[in-house]
Amino acid sequence: MGVRASLRRYHVWLGWLVALPFLFWTVSGLVMVAKPIEEVRGTALIADPEPIALTAGLVVPRIEGRAVSSLKLVKRAGGPRWVVDFADGDSRLADPGGRFALHRQGERRRNQPGRSRQPAAGASPGDGRLAGPHGR
Numbered sequence: 765m766g767v768r769a770s771l772r773r774y775h776v777w778l779g780w781l782v783a784l785p786f787l788f789w790t791v792s793g794l795v796m797v798a799k800p801i802e803e804v805r806g807t808a809l810i811a812d813p814e815p816i817a818l819t820a821g822l823v824v825p826r827i828e829g830r831a832v833s834s835l836k837l838v839k840r841a842g843g844p845r846w847v848v849d850f851a852d853g854d855s856r857l858a859d860p861g862g863r864f865a866l867h868r869q870g871e872r873r874r875n876q877p878g879r880s881r882q883p884a885a886g887a888s889p890g891d892g893r894l895a896g897p898h899g900r
Contacts, residue, residue, distance in 0.1 A: 825858035
């Protein structure tokens with residue numbers, strides 16, 4: 765078999781390899797057009813948010829000398845947080861229990877209560893290698 769015949773065969777298979785994703789994309793688009801838009805959006809699949817459970821009393825953050833445009837209590841991964849939007853466009857987060865003060869959104873808190881900055885007593889630094897799946 766010659767070089768031209770093998771290149772022709774590879775060209776045909778490469779064409780199928782490229783065309784199949786486009787074919788699936790087109791068919792899935794046609795299916796989405798045929799379905800009602802409410803079903804495509806999936807709004808019926810979204811659960812209603814659960815109420816925020818507070819274990820301690822609710823403490824409103826202290827704000828001195830700045831105009832506030834909104835104050836909201838939202839649910840976050842680390843627990844409920846106050847979101848304070850200031851009139852100048854700045855936004856801060858605060859703990860509703862009053863354990864830590866206002867900080868910028870996305871800013872890491874270095875001295876957050878409950879988090880240690882020192883290694884545990886008696887912990888060895890190890891040899892710098894990652895342990896395998898069975899700790900070896």
